[in-house]
Amino acid sequence: MPSDTLILILAQDRGPGLDALTRQRTKAAVPFGGKYRVIDFTLANCLHSGLRQVLVLTQYKSHSLQKHLRDGWSIFNPELGEFITPVPPQMRECQDWYLGPFDAIRQNRYLIERNRASQVLVLQGGAIYRMDYAELARAHRETGAAITVATRAVPEPGSGRQARAVLDAGERILELHAPEPADVDGEGSEQQETMGVYLFDKALLLDALARYERGISPDTDLALDVIAPLTASQPVHAYRFGQTRGRVTPDRYWCDLTSIDAYYQANMALLRAEPPLDLYQPDWTILTYQGQHPPARTVPGPHSGTEGVFVNSMLAAGTVISGGGVNHSILFPQVRVEDGAIVEASILFQGVKVGAGAHLRQCIVEKDVVVAPGDQIGFDARRDRERFAVSPEGIVVVSGEDGQTRGLA
Template sequence: MSADTLILILAIDRGVGPDVLTQHRTKAAVPFGGKYRSIDFTLANCLHSGLRQVLVLTQYKSHSLQKHLRDGWSIFNPELGEFITSLPPQMRESQEWYAGPFDALRQNRYLIERNRAKQILVLDGGAVYRMDYAELVRAHKEAQAKVTVAIRPTSAPYSGTQAGVELDEDGYIRALSPAVPVAEDEDGERLQTMGVYLFDKAFLLAEFDRLDRGERQDSDLALDVVAPLTQEQRILAYRFGQARGRVTPDRYWCDLATIDAYYRANMELLYAEPPIDLYQADWNIHTYQGQYPPARTVPGPMSGNEGVFVNSMLAAGTVISGGGVNHSILFPCVRVKDGAIVEESILFDGVEVGEGAHLRNCIVEKDVVIPPNEQIGHDLKLDRERFTVSEQGIVVVSRGIWG
């Protein structure tokens, strides 16, 4: 299975998602869940699906992502034909950067041609979900399809960043629509793409030639490339979360399209029964973890009060010194000082919360130092003068606010 499928993961731009979180990194490198990057979910899917020839196409502010791939994902054995390789624009044919997702594939045609794979699996590196791609490949082969697109039902009336899907009576894609209200199908179900596309290799190479002749726009893979093909080819729809496959069918998928979506997806991990199961023993999410000491709580040096945390995730190296953390997610090496309170918040690596500070409904960027007695998330009018505040009142504290 591994030798038959070459994977190209698109991590080339900032994305349309939470811009304030992609000032210093591409969307695929955005931290998630206290210890992960969003691309870890896609890579873990590749790993567990037995598909281990992976090219990660990078471009926009890629240093953080490339460092993460080097430190956390140098686990495949090249002697067995396995690899995860970061691939910035090679400029073999021109001096141009990747102009869009399909152009990113086209510019690496020579790598596709010389690989013995028969299928090319193209994935979005910025979505959070678990999926057995081996079952997708199997369905593609069984149907002898030229193109297969993974789809999922959604209860939302709008498709966000993904295209709406209309199926014919045989389960093939009749049409794809832009990010506007998605029509219900005959069963009252709304369907969307999810950034997972499987191409027959020979067919994809032929499409490269068509793009060279200017027959395709190139800003969205589903709408600019796949949608026109529905008039020429039978495009197979693969339903996400089927009974076949080795992943518990939680059917969770999130593209972190806004600050509020990002915040909600993290907070949902704190539910007694979270919508995505990170604890399935045979489908762990691999990532890079620094060699930090265990997280701990200690009494405050001045007050003597015990550090406490309630229904929260604490990563390694975090110390709560007489402060309190409630319903929050703390990434590695966070410090919560004496008398500080953190509620309903997400703190990235290295954040320090000063004595007596109080954070509520916040996302705090890496290495930010919150001054003592600072109040954030309590007066949104004041917060908007200093920080980014989302539509639903989530305050994002960026780097460089203080000093």
């Protein structure tokens, strides 16, 4: 099965709703959880599922992502037919960039045709979740499906942006439709939504790509425009997320990071006593690239002598709290918190320096930003909006564009 499945990871877009974090990088390359990039979760799922023929379709500001793939994921052996290969637009048929997710697949039809795999697994590179794709592939074979669509229970009626699936008793998908405010899939039934995980028989996918050569648009949706019309003529089955079969603890956690607030809450959830996403499951580790930095540490402030402290926080390698205080926060590598500075309920990307006496609350601070000594961010909403991007729920994204220093993505 591993050599019989080709993976296509869609990582070409900046991610609507994350503009403040994707000015220098694509959504899949956004930092997450103190040391990871978002795409690491999808790639780790592939690795642990034994699927090692992976094409990552890239486009928007892809340097950060491609560097990460080079440094952190050059672990597969090409002599065994294994690979993780970034694929920007090749323009073999035209001079267009990828118009959208489906067009990105269509433009790389030749890579699908020449691969010996008989099935193609299409994944989103911008979601956080853990799934055993090998188990999904087994269900695909057992049901005799031509397409298998991973679905999950909708948390609340009317919530979510993903296509809704109407299932029969045998888990065959009868209909896929756009979500509606009062969406109900039948009286008393549980609503299911798609997750951006689609397993195709290759011949069927190639036929669909050929039929959409003309009239492709940026809004062509893989679920609603391509798969939905096939439900009447092809066996299209659902694979319910979080089943007991498979090798991943069924935490049923999935987050698509559709906004700054969703991104912030997903990170903060990792600090709960029992987080909804278990990063510590020993047989399903999330791999990533880590620089060779010294251990994180706390030291007394050079002037006050006050001990550096942190409470209920994540500190990555190379971070130093020098007489400052960190509470309920996530600090990426090489962060420095100076004497008397306080960081509360915040996310600090790599290389951030918080000057002496500064105070941050509910902030996301971009890579290499230097927060001036004594500055206060997250306390005066009007002042914050004049200087930075602020989310609807009041999360301040400090990008350094107000004159502070910052580096590349």
